[in-house]
Amino acid sequence: MKAFVLPSYGSPLVLTDLDQPVPGDDEVLVRVRATSVQPYDWHFLRGEPYIARLMGGGPGLRLPRFRVLGADVAGHVEAVGKDVTEFRPGDEVYAMPKQGGFAEYVCVPESELAPKPKNVSFEEAAAVPMAACTALLALRDDGRVQPGDRVLVNGASGGVGTFAVQLARAFGAHVTGVCSARNVGLVRSLGADEVIDYTKEDFTRNGRRYELLLDIAGSRSGSACRRVLTRKATHVLVGGPPGRWFQPASHVFATLAAGSFVSQRMVVTQVVHCTETRRNLMTLTELIEGGEIHPVIDRIYPFADLPAAVGYQEEGHASGKVVISI
Structure with a gap:
């Protein structure tokens, strides 16, 4: 699969061929159709603030702890682990995997996945989770x-x-x-x-x-x-x-x-650190389908231009979300 990989802090993201991940027993393999960019991503990309590198769950002391960033995904189910009961291949879903969204495929625990709101596109859904x-x-x-x-x-x-x-x-x-x-x-x-x-x-x-x-x-x-x-x-x-x-x-x-x-x-x-991600996404789905809230998107970039999207978001002037279509 194609994925943007972070070789070192502050270096450009590199489009790379990686092995397609295999879902664990309680995981779902999602074919990513859209993701989004946010400050959370470039904190890991830069490894800043430096004090965060000393914290548990932080970006890593000298080298990035996560090679593939991206905390929002929307797409469809490609495969499921043997213990997954709520989803089947072909289902349209969205999730907040915290890392791994800057790729064509990502594995997400079933407990962190929710059905995509029916009245929005994959790009709009990817603007929602985090x-x-x-x-x-x-x-x-x-x-x-x-x-x-x-x-x-x-x-x-x-x-x-x-x-x-x-x-x-x-x-x-x-x-x-x-x-x-x-x-x-x-x-x-x-x-x-x-x-x-x-x-x-x-x-x-x-x-x-x-x-x-x-x-x-x-x-x-x-x-x-x-x-x-x-x-x-x-x-x-x-x-x-x-x-x-x-x-x-x-x-x-x-x-x-x-x-x-x-x-x-x-x-x-x-x-x-929230343990109720799926429940929260379900609440948001109800509000979106009920017309009470909707995602605001500033720009949509093609997957090949993901580094440019990160740069634009880092400028801090985006109105709403910056989304990537894959």
Whole structure:
């Protein structure tokens, strides 16, 4: 099979012929029809921040721990292991395998696989898993969002943010999105009740208060963000400013540490450690098929141009998701 392989940190991805994987007893072999690119991928591609190389589950100290990146896939079932009961060859599926999506085939545990929403293409489905699962966990589980809550989404126009705005609205919240001027119309079209252009207004100094802050961009310090929170509000961290050595880890740790001394809850969403991926994907499938949310795609690249797609996503200006069609 064809796959893009990472030889070393910071080197270009190389299109290579690899052996087609064989599914284990509880695994499904998926013929990948589309995948997507996100910050999670280029953290592993660069091996940054460097402190992550010392952490368990990180990218690896000197050499990449994962040769084939790609955390989102949509395609059809090619083969199944002997213990798989829910899927058959030919089924259209999508998943969040965390690694291995930048290839024509990938093996996925049955427990992490879900039927693809019937009303979207493979490309649209590939835009969903990691970004939408992150937004779902951040709002429903970590943020404990309730109908009528005032929710602020900082970073509302990116992959996670576009799903977060829609999900918060679906949960009955009053949603305010923070984005750049060029994305104000997009965020409003997704259901945001209010939109703040961060180039014109500092959302931490406008005097408004929220029950939940979903902080994807990490563009303000934890102390500044607390100014927009009600006394019993929740501050959910999803990301932070990029850096070579410590960021965004230092931003997250500093904000969480302050949580011990304030009345608000401070929590970080960790979608890669979630054990309910299939259940979450099924929830998202229901919402997509019900018309309550839909994926926003900035660009679709052919498989041969995957390195260019990674470069574009790393620039940080994509509105919604960057998708690869295979």
